[in-house]
Amino acid sequence: MEELPIIRRRRPGQWILTFLVLLLAGALVQSLITNPRFGWDTVGAWLFSRTVMSGLLTTLELTAAAMAIGLVLGVALALMRLSDNTVARTVSWAYIWLFRGTPLLVQLLFWGFISALYPTLSLHLPFLPPIGDVPANTVITTFAAALLGLGLNEAAYLAEIIRAGIVSVDHGQTEAAEALGLSRARTLRRIILPQAMRVIIPPVGNETISMLKTTSLVSVLAYTELLYSVQIVYSKTYQTIPLLIVASIWYLAVTTLLNIGQHYLERHFAKGSHR
Amino acid sequence: MMVQATGVRKAFAGQEVLRGVDLSVPRATVTCVIGPSGSGKSTFLRCVNHLERPDGGRILVDGEPIGYEPYGRGLRELRRRDVARQRRQIGMVFQRFHLFPHLTALGNIVEGPVGAGRPRAEATDEAMALLDRVGLADRRDAYPAQLSGGQQQRVAIARALAMRPKLMLFDEPTSALDPELVGEVLDVMRGLAADGMTMLVVTHELAFAREVADEVVFFDEGRVLESGPPERILTAPDHPRTRDFVKRVL
């Protein structure tokens, strides 16, 4: 048979759609530029200001620390839920029930006002003298309260994500590892978790991006992160929109970086899954 | 005796799957287990390395009770760590390979020895020798998904051998393979048998059993119905059920 050239099919619908989208985008850009009320000069003036920078730094710190707490505790809770020890399973279940079942805002306020509930912290076990006796608000600073609130809540969500990842790995993998005489810890670390990662990473990426913006809730503890720092400014200058744009630009920038990081992580853990 | 099982019983949710299995495998011999689907062959094999916990009876491997230790007047289950130590001496090959998909062929083979505390360099040298033995030295860096079924099963055999087991268990090692790939796996198993490995093989490959087995055991409804040399079991069995089965499979 004679070799025939392949002719690409034309797609007029796609051309029309592209044109319409460009038209709309153009209109949007034009209004962004020509509408003076966006206050782009104000945006420029505040974008790298010391106030905003320190707010951004706090947001990044809170996000990283809360996710770290959430991941460590989340792995532990997930393993407890999957263990054959009834006590561990029940404790994990109750933790997740409590922390997912109440609003994060309430949890943050609870940690913020814990010194009103427990003015001093000490451990009283039956038949033993009390251990430690320190004022609550020297241990639970505002930063600690913010971290506890965000981290402990996040752990409950991450626990469920990690558990789903672990159970998604074929049981034959565990059996093969057991048949080789691998220890339980090594089986988890070398065989199960690396495979579970493929299922775990996308939702954890989601959670991290969500956490970046959820940190703004700690303003209820008068803790100054990115959003609260611009709110403080515009409550004085009344330049609300430009300052909200400043915050949004930074949130978008960090989210973009997180997306890129997630892409490389996913690629790393996809090893062996393609021909 | 390498394996000595007496009166092994096992039920799943009240349904008896093993009803008193007696079976022995002498050192450096090959025993093939045949029998109809659902007769408990896999379950028994999995009891031998304690992947399945028998409800009764006992299994000795090289004289050591598997999964249990004498305690008072009875037996009690061993700690996980001790079960793991016992399993390192028993290699297992699964019907569906169960290679670790995120590790290369070489990575799959060294994982067990390194986990058992052997130096990685030494384990790697030995793994290369094993890959060579199963004819896959040039595929050391391939991931399982990049290998054919027959190649995957050969890597799985090398992975089990890397623990230097004194007993090898095979659960229908060729059943998941395309017909043209069965031969390469059976060749590797023939080589092992010739080198004096003690093997317990569940299989439907009666021709292989006839050629390699020292003893063939016929399982039916959770019991050993009869056993003996392959010539007898595969050509002139005592039991009509064995006769039916052999006729159907051949």
Ligand SMILES: Nc1ncnc2c1ncn2[C@@H]1O[C@H](COP(=O)(O)OP(=O)(O)OP(=O)(O)O)[C@@H](O)[C@H]1O
């Ligand atoms: N984990 C389990 N839970 C419940 N029932 C099981 C379990 N494992 C096996 N069984 C049942 O035990 C019986 C024996 O199964 P087994 O896999 O040992 O048979 P087999 O002889 O290996 O069969 P095949 O030739 O099909 O592999 C079957 O009826 C099976 O459904």
Ligand SMILES: [Mg+2]
């Ligand atoms: Mg089976």
